[in-house]
Amino acid sequence: LQVPSSYESIEFDKNLQNYLRKGYAAGDALGRTGNAIGFVMTVYRKLAASSAAAIHRALCNRLQRLLEDEANAVSESELSDERYLGEWEEQCASDAREFFAGEVLLLKELIGEAAALKSNDLKLKLFMEDIIGKIITANPSEKVLIFTEYRTTQGYLSDALSSHYGSDSVDLINGSMQHAQRREAIKNFEEQGRFLISTEAGGEGIN
Numbered sequence: 001l002q003v004p005s006s007y008e009s010i011e012f013d014k015n016l017q018n019y020l021r022k023g024y025a026a027g028d029a030l031g032r033t034g035n036a037i038g039f040v041m042t043v044y045r046k047l048a049a050s051s052a053a054a055i056h057r058a059l060c061n062r063l064q065r066l067l068e069d070e071a072n073a074v075s076e077s078e079l080s081d082e083r084y085l086g087e088w089e090e091q092c093a094s095d096a097r098e099f100f101a102g103e104v105l106l107l108k109e110l111i112g113e114a115a116a117l118k119s120n121d122l123k124l125k126l127f128m129e130d131i132i133g134k135i136i137t138a139n140p141s142e143k144v145l146i147f148t149e150y151r152t153t154q155g156y157l158s159d160a161l162s163s164h165y166g167s168d169s170v171d172l173i174n175g176s177m178q179h180a181q182r183r184e185a186i187k188n189f190e191e192q193g194r195f196l197i198s199t200e201a202g203g204e205g206i207n
Contacts, residue, residue, distance in 0.1 A: 053156035175201030
């Protein structure tokens with residue numbers, strides 16, 4: 001399904017692309033040592049494609065890291081299991097220094113635009129109305145299994161579904177949960193729930 005554009009999405013995308021270009025350029029200028037910057041830019045691109053909530057959270061985390069000057073960067077080489085890639089990328093820490101001059105100011109602008117995008121999220125509206133709404137209209141007792149790569153998007157969808165269909169209708173499984181917790185969520189989904197939202201890592205080891 002094609003998501004229609006809005007003023008908020010056009011403005012945000014334009015400025016995000018500008019941020020990414022600056023980041024990639026900064027990484028290229030550093031040579032091999034700049035690979036980590038390029039990695040972060042690639043993750044941000046993927047988060048933006050996932051949901052407004054995912055990129056908004058990532059940008060807020062980046063700004064907080066710069067302002068607090070924390071110092072526990074994680075390199076991409078530390079990931080050993082690619083099945084958990086999405087959830088790991090989302091939590092990957094970045095350098096506590098500006099990637100390029102003026103990054104803090106640009107981040108503040110992007111965060112404001114991402115918040116505005118969340119308040120008029122046509123992708124979420126399309127998901128709720130054209131996908132979920134039509135499924136439930138056709139069969140009110142239908143159960144829906146939803147996969148997403150990132151836990152922030154998972155929570156975003158859960159909040160939207162819970163507000164419309166009730167919090168007891170939505171169950172989640174992700175890589176941070178113990179196997180027993182995931183089994184319980186699936187059991188609840190099968191018996192009385194309506195929606196189960198899973199990350200790739202969440203479904204690992206479960207049929």
